[in-house]
Amino acid sequence: MPFEERVFSGMQPTGSLHLGNYLGAMLQWIELQKTHQCIYCVVDMHAITVWQEPAELRQAIRKVTAAYMAAGLDPKTSILFNQSQVAAHAELAWVFNCIARLGWLNRMTQFKEKAGKDRENASVGLFAYPNLMAADILVYKATHVPVGDDQKQHLELARDIAGKFNNDYNTEIRARGFDDGEFFPLPEPVITGPATRVMSLRDGTKKMSKSDPSDLSRINLTDDADTIAKKVRKAKTDPEPLPSEAAGLQGRPEAENLIGIFAALSGSSKDTVLAEYGGRQFSEFKANLAELSVAKLGPLGAEINRLTSDPAEIDKILADGAARAAAIAAPIMGDVKDIVGFIRS
Numbered sequence: 001m002p003f004e005e006r007v008f009s010g011m012q013p014t015g016s017l018h019l020g021n022y023l024g025a026m027l028q029w030i031e032l033q034k035t036h037q038c039i040y041c042v043v044d045m046h047a048i049t050v051w052q053e054p055a056e057l058r059q060a061i062r063k064v065t066a067a068y069m070a071a072g073l074d075p076k077t078s079i080l081f082n083q084s085q086v087a088a089h090a091e092l093a094w095v096f097n098c099i100a101r102l103g104w105l106n107r108m109t110q111f112k113e114k115a116g117k118d119r120e121n122a123s124v125g126l127f128a129y130p131n132l133m134a135a136d137i138l139v140y141k142a143t144h145v146p147v148g149d150d151q152k153q154h155l156e157l158a159r160d161i162a163g164k165f166n167n168d169y170n171t172e173i174r175a176r177g178f179d180d181g182e183f184f185p186l187p188e189p190v191i192t193g194p195a196t197r198v199m200s201l202r203d204g205t206k207k208m209s210k211s212d213p214s215d216l217s218r219i220n221l222t223d224d225a226d227t228i229a230k231k232v233r234k235a236k237t238d239p240e241p242l243p244s245e246a247a248g249l250q251g252r253p254e255a256e257n258l259i260g261i262f263a264a265l266s267g268s269s270k271d272t273v274l275a276e277y278g279g280r281q282f283s284e285f286k287a288n289l290a291e292l293s294v295a296k297l298g299p300l301g302a303e304i305n306r307l308t309s310d311p312a313e314i315d316k317i318l319a320d321g322a323a324r325a326a327a328i329a330a331p332i333m334g335d336v337k338d339i340v341g342f343i344r345s
C-alpha cells in the first residue's frame with residue numbers, strides 16, 4: 001500500500017533565527033504547505049539535550065512559532081505545535097532507542113561536533129537525539145522531510161530505523177493487515193530551498209550559524225534596518241569585480257554567498273543577478289543587497305515582534321496544533337504498541 005504523502009519538519013526553539021534559517025528552511029516549508037499536508041513542530045524536547053534556561057526556553061518556543069507564522073506559515077492549513085505537548089513522540093522514541101544500534105549513532109557527525117572533546121560529559125539525550133528525530137517523523141508516517149543539508153545524515157538514520165522496524169516485526173506487521181510488510185514509510189529528505197547553505201558573512205567557507213561568536217557573521221530576522229545594512233556593508237569580499245556568470249564564482253566563496261543571498265531574496269537566479277552586476281564593484285552591489293535585505297526582512301521582523309507581544313494567542317495556536325497532531329499520532333502509536341507486543345487497554 002503506497003503511503004499518503006505527508007510532510008513533517010522540526011525546528012529548534014533557539015530564539016535567534018537568522019537569514020540561513022529563513023532561506024534554507026522557512027521559505028521551503030511555506031512553499032510546501034501549498035501542495036501537501038504539513039506538520040511543523042517546535043522541537044523543545046530536542047532543545048533540552050543541551051542546557052536551556054527554562055524562562056528562555058519558554059520565550060524561544062513562542063518566538064520561533066511567531067517567526068514561522070510571520071514568514072507565512074498558516075497554522076490553520078498546516079499543523080504547528082511544540083513537541084512536548086504530544087507524548088507519542090517520546091513513546092515512539094523509546095521504542096526506537098531499542099531499534100537503533102549504538103554503532104549507527106556513533107557515526108553521527110553532529111553528535112561529535114556538539115559533544116566536542118568532552119564526550120563523557122554530553123547528555124545521553126544528545127547522543128540519542130536522532131532516534132527522537134526519527135520518532136517525530138514516523139509517528140505521523142510522514143514521507144517527506146524538508147531539512148537543511150546538515151540534517152541529511154539524521155534522516156538516513158530515520159530511514160534505517162524505519163527499515164529495521166519493518167523487518168524485525170515483519171510477521172506482526174503482516175498479521176495486522178499491512179500486506180507488503182511496510183508499516184513505516186522510508187522518509188525522504190527534501191533539500192531544494194533557494195539557498196540550502198547560506199554562509200557566514202565573515203567567512204564564506206563557514207555556515208551562517210546562531211552559534212558563531214561574531215554577530216556580524218549573520219543577519220538575524222529581528223535585526224533592525226540599520227543593523228542589517230551595516231552587516232551587509234561589512235561583509236567580507238575579495239578585491240576582484242563581480243563576474244558576469246555563475247561559473248566565475250568558483251573559488252570565490254564570499255562572492256558566491258552574497259550573490260546567492262541576493263538571488264534567493266529576489267526570487268531569481270545567480271546568473272540573472274550576475275547578468276546585471278557582472279563587472280561592477282562590490283560596493284555598488286552591496287548597497288543594493290542591503291536595500292533588498294531591509295525591504296524583505298524589515299516587515300518580517302516587525303511581524304515577529306507584533307506576534308510575540310501576545311503570548312497567550314501563540315499558546316492557543318500551539319495547543320490547537322498539538323491536539324490535531326495527537327489525533328494523527330494516536331492510532332499509529334497504538335499499532336506500534338500492538339506490533340511490539342505491549343498490552344494496552
Ligand code: AMP
Binds near residue numbers: 022148150196208
Ligand atoms: P538550526 O538553526 O541549526 O537549528 O537549523 C534550523 C533549520 O535551518 C535546519 O533545517 C537547518 O538545516 C537550516 N539552516 C540552518 N543554518 C542554515 C544555513 N546557514 N543555511 C541554510 N540552512 C540553514
Ligand code: TRP
Binds near residue numbers: 009133134137146
Ligand atoms: N534536528 C533538526 C535540526 O536541528 C530539528 C528536527 C528535530 C527535525 N526533529 C525533526 C527536522 C524532524 C526534521 C524532522 O534542525
